[in-house]
Amino acid sequence: MNYYFSVLKKYAVFNGRARRAEYWYFVLFNAIVSIILGILGKAIGVFNVTIGTVGSEMNILSIIYGLAVFLPGLAVCVRRLHDTGKSGWMVLINLIPLIGQIWILVLIIKDSTPGENEYGSNPKNL
Secondary structure, three states: OHHHHHHHHOOOOOOOOOOHHHHHHHHHHHHHHHHHHHHHHHHHOOOEEEEOOOOEEEEHHHHHHHHHHHHHHHHHHHHHHHHOOOOHHHHHHHHOOOHHHHHHHHHHHOOOOOOOEOOEOOHHHO
16 A cells, blocks of 8 residues: 555656556556446446446546556556666557557566666666
């Protein structure tokens, strides 16, 4: 839970490095909160928004939460890429369908570069 709040405290900090635990705990808590908001929105019948022509619906609570954590999520992803020695601009590889997401997943799972790199000191040593 501390990792989740530490990411939110660094709301739009794109410099530095982030450990794997910081990134994955943030993703885990985002998933849990999103599921809870989805169930809560369905239970109380809040306003639903149809996304695209397929007809999938999202409630307004989930949309507001998603917008609120978009920037910290992007920032922690960039810091995680910095930890592996890659540029934060590598996050744009996500725009390539399927292959981009797989490549980003491989980079995020990868262990950090030992010692200092051009983005700062190793957060494991702090």
